[in-house]
Amino acid sequence: MSKFNPIEKTIFALIMSAVVIAVLVPLMFFLANAFSNGTEIYEYPKTPFFSLTVTVKVDYLEESNEYQVLMKNKSGDYINTINSSSGLMLSTYFEQYFSVYRTGEELLSDFEITKTEGPQEFTYYKNMWHNFKMFFQITSNADNALKNSIVVVFYTIIISLTLGSMSGYAMARYRFKAKDQISVFLLIVRMFPVVGISIPLAVILIRFNLFDTMIGLAILYSLPNIALTSWITSSIFIGISRELEEASLVFGANSFQTFIKITLPMALPALAASSMYAFLTAWNDTISALILTNENPTLALAVYQAIGDNTTNLQYAAAGSIILIIPALVFTFVVRKYVNQMWGSVSL
């Protein structure tokens, strides 16, 4: 590899920083949004960092016997928020707009001091989980949806890995007629748009009594993934030498033991990669879930439905998305080390 000269080095560094900024800036603002309270979310201009605390200035208004609460925003200005003397009202307001959980009595006793000492600043810790709690509250059956997502991912991986690796093994190890046609057919299935299948599939699933169930949904998600799995696994099985299996048989292992101890471990990267794709299909999809479920949405669908196309309370939507992102991120990066071995040989 040739070396860079200094000018090229600088350009290289600039480009790479631009890439990092382009990736990280949206994510940082997004995180900041997800942890914003009901007031911060409407602040402008926004900052890419979220605060852990809320600072309010409280003033006692003698003529009306009320507390005037002003919130200090990130640029240090005070925004008038609420005037009230009722502990309950203050407490509700603090929860809803500041994500601060504090009972009415606590707040009133905190503010008592302003009667004698004049306006005071108070700093409270935000409850960082407030938006997540609210997401589950405003999205009906979101917890059910989370469970559904996990179940459907599980079924999809099971179905696609079993059927896919069986046909992958057949494609790799045996010679038979129509092998080429089958391989082309598998590719067509893999590329065929899932949307085109989901609407008519609904008719069939209703007939099998599988409509609005996770099995039904997993059946759809497995369609491209069985093909993909057999594609990936066959390429790995070809690489595993037959002699190794035969040697194991000669040394007295039966064919089941051979499969478990020799073939399977060597096929692990392929299975890991396939299960990653199966996971991502099932976890990320919204459109098929929209078509094939009724009362049992998956999490991605629940987030989508909760947001629809409105632009208010985006902090709850952002919190919901974090719940959606984390498993996919963890799964992708755990499996990545196996997939890296795959990327070398399979172009996907």
Add this chain to the structure above:
Amino acid sequence: MENVVIQKNMNTPIKKMLRKFFNKKTAPFFLLAPTFLYYVIFWMSPIIISIKEVFTDLDGEFSLFGNFRFLFSQETFTPALINTALFATISVLLQYVLALGLAILLNRRFKGQKLLMFLVMIPMAITPTAVAIIWKTGLISSGWINSILNVLHLNNDLIPFLGLRGIDAVLLIVMIDTWTVLPSVIIILIAGLGNIPKETKEAALIFGAGKYRVLRDITLPQLKPAIITSVILRMIAAVQVWAIVVMVMGFTNVPFLVERITYYVGPVSGLPYARKLAFTYSFITALIVFTATMIYFKVTKKGSALDGGTQK
């Protein structure tokens, strides 16, 4: 002891029978049968049902072009087709130019390469629904994109990004799509670069070729198969864009083919013609994707991918 003997005796005929059915000749068919059955029931029959739906009218009478004529008369059809075509072309072109450049840069060894790769890969793992929300929080007029422009003193007005329509909106969606898709394209290209033998490059350098000459005459031609495969895969995915569109722009404002399907199975699914339109739209989308797949086979000479596309 006795037990074992009995078992063995019972086993032999069964084993023999098994051998008879399950030998080298029949094994592949036993292994392939479940998949085959699965695809007949859950893939072929839906396709047959959908073809039947597309070529019959609301009363179930056969009509060859009835549904298509009805679809073409919809105001949103032409923009949906144009937007999808524009989106697929622009996004794939842009992503390839960017990805190629970045892949070549990321492929050389430098300090912090692993960390950088990790960072670049993050958007790939983010669910499309979440991607839409990330960008929606930026695109609302008091969102973070306007905030950045404001803080950098580039623009002090609030630009109403979400009000954009037509080609501007398509470009906006291209930008969002590029952000999330670019990593996967880079990975494919880096894998392709890894398969190019170092020797040819070194030889060219020794014989006095410049870096850029090597890139043009050695690296790019050898990368071609990887590029073709992934361009087609990207095109197929790009034709099916919808989640970002709907969640950022709302229904109907910027029509796309698959966005139309969701529209007819979602918000207006109660209307009698909605189902027919959804079927016809998905038929057209499937046809486009199928054509692209066929072109792909023509270009890459079918089947070679199933042998793993191995470069061994």
